[in-house]
Amino acid sequence: xxxxxxxxxxxxxxxxxxxxxxxxxxxxxxxxxxxxxxxxxxxxxxxxxxxxxxxxxxxxxxxxxxxxxxxxxxxxxxxxxxxxxxxxxxxxxxxxxxxxxxxxxxxxxxxxxxxxxxxxxxxxxxxxxxxxxxxxxxxxxxxxxxxxxxxxxxxxxxxxxxxxxxxxxxxxxxxxxxxxxxxxxxxxxxxxxxxxxxxxxxxxxxxxxxxxxxxxxxxxxxxxxxxxxxxxxxxxxxxxxxxxxxxxxxxxxxxxxxxxxxxxxxxxxxxxxxxxxxxxxxxxxxxxxxxxxxxxxxxxxxxxxxxxxxxxxxxxxxxxxxxxxxxxxxxxxxxxxxxxxxxxxxxxxxxxxxxxxxxxxxxxxxxxxxx
Amino acid sequence: xxxxxxxxxxxxxxxxxxxxxxxxxxxxxxxxxxxxxxxxxxxxxxxxxxxxxxxxxxxxxxxxxxxxxxxxxxxxxxxxxxxxxxxxxxxxxxxxxxxxxxxxxxxxxxxxxxxxxxxxxxxxxxxxxxxxxxxxxxxxxxxxxxxxxxxxxxxxxxxxxxxxxxxxxxxxxxxxxxxxxxxxxxxxxxxxxxxxxxxxxxxxxxxxxxxxxxxxxxxxxxxxxxxxxxxxxxxxxxxxxxxxxxxxxxxxxxxxxxxxxxxxxxxxxxxxxxxxxxxxxxxxxxxx
Numbered sequence: 001x002x003x004x005x006x007x008x009x010x011x012x013x014x015x016x017x018x019x020x021x022x023x024x025x026x027x028x029x030x031x032x033x034x035x036x037x038x039x040x041x042x043x044x045x046x047x048x049x050x051x052x053x054x055x056x057x058x059x060x061x062x063x064x065x066x067x068x069x070x071x072x073x074x075x076x077x078x079x080x081x082x083x084x085x086x087x088x089x090x091x092x093x094x095x096x097x098x099x100x101x102x103x104x105x106x107x108x109x110x111x112x113x114x115x116x117x118x119x120x121x122x123x124x125x126x127x128x129x130x131x132x133x134x135x136x137x138x139x140x141x142x143x144x145x146x147x148x149x150x151x152x153x154x155x156x157x158x159x160x161x162x163x164x165x166x167x168x169x170x171x172x173x174x175x176x177x178x179x180x181x182x183x184x185x186x187x188x189x190x191x192x193x194x195x196x197x198x199x200x201x202x203x204x205x206x207x208x209x210x211x212x213x214x215x216x217x218x219x220x221x222x223x224x225x226x227x228x229x230x231x232x233x234x235x236x237x238x239x240x241x242x243x244x245x246x247x248x249x250x251x252x253x254x255x256x257x258x259x260x261x262x263x264x265x266x267x268x269x270x271x272x273x274x275x276x277x278x279x280x281x282x283x284x285x286x287x288x289x290x291x292x293x294x295x296x297x298x299x300x301x302x303x304x305x306x307x308x309x310x311x312x313x314x315x316x317x318x319x320x321x322x323x324x325x326x327x328x329x330x331x332x333x334x335x336x337x338x339x340x341x342x343x344x345x346x347x348x349x350x351x352x353x354x355x356x357x358x359x360x361x362x363x364x365x366x367x368x369x370x371x
Numbered sequence: 372x373x374x375x376x377x378x379x380x381x382x383x384x385x386x387x388x389x390x391x392x393x394x395x396x397x398x399x400x401x402x403x404x405x406x407x408x409x410x411x412x413x414x415x416x417x418x419x420x421x422x423x424x425x426x427x428x429x430x431x432x433x434x435x436x437x438x439x440x441x442x443x444x445x446x447x448x449x450x451x452x453x454x455x456x457x458x459x460x461x462x463x464x465x466x467x468x469x470x471x472x473x474x475x476x477x478x479x480x481x482x483x484x485x486x487x488x489x490x491x492x493x494x495x496x497x498x499x500x501x502x503x504x505x506x507x508x509x510x511x512x513x514x515x516x517x518x519x520x521x522x523x524x525x526x527x528x529x530x531x532x533x534x535x536x537x538x539x540x541x542x543x544x545x546x547x548x549x550x551x552x553x554x555x556x557x558x559x560x561x562x563x564x565x566x567x568x569x570x571x572x573x574x575x576x577x578x579x580x581x582x583x584x585x586x587x588x589x590x591x592x593x594x595x596x597x598x599x600x601x602x603x604x605x606x607x608x609x610x611x612x613x614x615x616x617x618x619x620x621x622x623x624x625x626x627x628x629x630x631x632x633x634x635x636x637x638x639x640x641x642x643x644x645x646x647x648x649x650x651x652x653x654x655x656x657x658x659x
Contacts, residue, residue, distance in 0.1 A: 039589065041489045171634055198634040204491065204584035207382045208625045209633045215375045230493050231585040238502050238511050 027070045028063070028317070030303055031090035031099040032296075033106065035078035039202050039227060040103065043292060047102055047125060048073060049284050050296030056283075058304050065311045069304065072096065080109035091117050097319045098307075100299050101138075104128030104173035111135035120319040120326075124299035125292055127249070128173040129181065132347055137323055140347040141299050141339055142268045145174065146181040148248040151352045151368050152266040153185035156220060156246055159366070160264065166195035166218035166243075168209060170225050175201075178224030178248060186222075194218050203228060206235045214242055223247040223254075233257045252291055260357050269351030269367060270294055273335035294336045301334045302326065374507035379625040381508045387621030388521035389583075392576035394598035394605070394613035395528055396569040402608030403545040403565045406455055407465065409472040411573055412591035413479030414450075418443045418574025419581035420483045420588075426494050432516075436578045440571040447570025450475055451563055459559075476592065484588040491585045499582060513583035520579050524572055525614050531568075532610065541565055545608055597621075600640060604647040 032051050035044035051071050058069050072094045074086035083106035090096050091113075098120040101107050107126050111134030114121045121138040123131055127145045131138065156162045165186055169179035175198075183193050195216035197209045206228075213221055223245050225232060236242050237259035246264035247254070254260040272294055280289045289297070306325040307317060315321045326332075332339045332348075339348040355362040397411050418439045425435035454475060458468050493499075501512045510518075532538035544551040544561040551558045577591065598613075601620055605612025620643070624636040631639070 037484070037489065039489055039491075039587065041484075196632075198632060200634070202491075202587060202590060204587065204590065205386060208379060208628050208636075211375060211378050211382070212628050212633070215372070228491055228585070230491055234493070234500055238500065238509060240509065 027068050028307060029070050029072060029094060029096055030300075031087075031094060031096035032071050032073050033076050033083060033086055033090065033099055033101045033110070034073060035102060036073065036075040038077035038079070040078035043125075044075075044078075044102065046290045046292035047100075047296045049280075049286070050289070050293040050298075051100060051300045053280055053283070053293070054297045054300030054304070058301075064304055064308050071100075071300070076101075076103060076106045078103045078106065080105045084109050084113065087113060091119055097317050098122065098303050098322050100124065100296060100303070102126060104131060104177070107131050107138060108134055108173065111138050114138055114319070118319045120303075120322045122299045122302060124295035126174060128177045130173070130177070132345070136346070137319055138346060139323070139326065139341065141302065141350075142249075142295055142348070143350055143352055144347055145177045145248065146185075147347075148266045148268075148352055149178060149181040150185045151366075152222075152246060152248060152264070152354060153182055153189060153191075155266075155354045155366055156222075156264065157186065157189040157191055160220065160246075162191065162219035164192045164194045164217070164219050166197075166213045166216050166221045167193060168197050168199060168206075168213060168221060168223050168225065170201055170227070171198040172201050172226065174226060174250070175224045178250070182222050182224070199225065199228075201227060204231045206232050207239075210235055210239050210242065214239055218243050221245045223251055226250050229253040233259050249291060255357050255362055258359075261359055263357045264365075265355045265357070265362065267291075267353050267355055268295070268337075269353045270298075270337040276335045289336075298332075298334055298337045298339070302332050302339070305329065305332060376626075376629070377507050378509065379628065380622055381505075381510060382514075383622035383625035384618060385510065385514045385518045385583075386625075387618030388525075388614075389517045389576060389580045390594060390598050390601065390621060391614040391617035392521050392524055392579075393573055393594055394601040394617045395525060395610045396572035396576070397595065397598055398602040398605070398608060398610060398613040399528070399532075399541075399572075400565050400569040401602065403541055404455070404562050405465070405548070407469050407472065408455075408569075409469065409592075409595070410450055410475035410479065411569065412595035413476040414443045414447055414570050415573045415577040415594060416483055416586075416588055416591040417446060417479050417577070419577035419586040419591075420487055421574070422578035423492055423494055423581060423586055424487065426496055432494065432496050432578075432582065436520075436575055439578050440574045443574035444567045444571040446479075447566045448563060451566040455562070456559065480588045480591070487588075489588055491587050493585045494582050496582070511583065517579045517583050520575055524575060525610070528568075528572070528610060537564065597637075597640060600644045604644060 034047050035041055055069050055071055063069055072090060074090055076083035076086055087110040090099055100122050102125045104126040107123050108130050114137040115135045119137060122141055123138060124141040129144050129146050131140055132144055167179050169175045195213045197213060199206060199209055221243050224247060233254055244262050248266050249268060251265045272289060277289045306322045309325045310317055310321045326341055327343050330341050339350055341348050352368050353364050354366040356365045393415060400408050421439035421442045422435040425438055426432055454471050455468060458471060499513045502509050541561055544558045548558050601617040602613045605616035620640055624640060627636060627639055
């Protein structure tokens, strides 16, 4: 072989190695847009732990198609303007095909961008009704507010026997939706709203509002508050004769307070595998996996399952292909939850339960099935 | 209904006294130096968090408050020396000082958020939530702390400004800084003094209000906003005016809840402010 041929062969070999698909080393990268700073940062931390745990588990089992998975976390601060900037960064800089989001106002803001850029967005944490049809690329893995409030309103009216209810709601996207849906559902059943008071996100002095609500003499108070439960519950306890309260999933932080014994809460039904929860508690040194931890773990696993199928089909990993695959698979089940997607709605069908707070547990008093 | 109104009045009075502390400390500094010290809200927040942190280390609340006041006093002096005095030496405009003050505010807010997390935090003191009944009115022990400390500090500040040489010097500088300069009253030393006093007082306000409700890094600016309205409506430089109007605004905010939804209370506060500015721009208690 002359020198020319040797050089050409070597060059061809080097070129072949250079362009050979390095898939085994190439990570699968997805995005998570969470409130990592700001007033909602504690919620963001819970959500991040759920995603991180899912990533840890999938990578421990060899990844997807032999490839490791990575999530790039961007901070939305719970604000739509910051959320949009961070979402664009995930798409333009990190080139992610799918993003897990948080916060209704952020989801509403990024929805149109998700449509335009054909990026899949999974929402496992926000419940504003506007998320139901904001984008064909935005899928909700938990019921929206109107689903939960219908179940809760019916329980309060039929089983608790409340006819006059007062509403205290947070003046934010999910809060106003929660208020509107409950008022509509409760009035449809024949109930009366005797007081209807808004509080501001991050407020700490609730006394005037609570006094006004008590003065209206409701049978029960419906709360839609996303943050600030500690001072709210403390101040409720300082007002003699304050009625029993009820709320949706957002009320979960109230459990454990003596003042909240006897309260009612609706929740997304999930049955966590105790082994999974124990492992999670050990790794992250948390008392439990928490609602957001479970839901964000579930959402990440939905993306992983859809990704595995897309890659198996030999298709490109794009938002469009992931969305189509999720609609094709429809039923997802993991050690935390069972979900059913169908093309008629962007929101997965899940069971909804009603819990009553006792001193020692949240007792399930009713369950409505998903389908 | 009478009980409901009395309770609203009592709660408004307590909240107003708390905001009054922020107002009197702000007016003391602003009237003397002419600097719109927005970072005052940051010192309010820092004071709350310092007191909280110390109580989590089993320091009794009263001592934690005093320590928080001392820390904020030093922090305030640092702001005065490193920021405002430097800007004064370069003849910076009031706008430049306002922006610098905003910068200090954001640094302080985010510093506490990073050090202590942005969570809503409550003081771990067991007796805090206990309630006392006075006729038809219920007040928590924490509310009594707010009211008690507020009234004592207000009285002390009044006595200081009226009855001491230092207080007289402060009033002289506030009334005419140029004359104070040429008559050797050393205004810049007075500025340090008022900054120290104002910072210590606002730290106690932050600690007391936080003790009653909860603390969060970003709510200090809202408190300062209402306090500023009280300062302007009460007459800039009038400690009595700032304190009285703070109480008046808080009571009025609570009372209007009877007829208006709660979210209109801040709007009402600003509406009153506009009315004050139009009818009596010098403020209710302004001196000639």
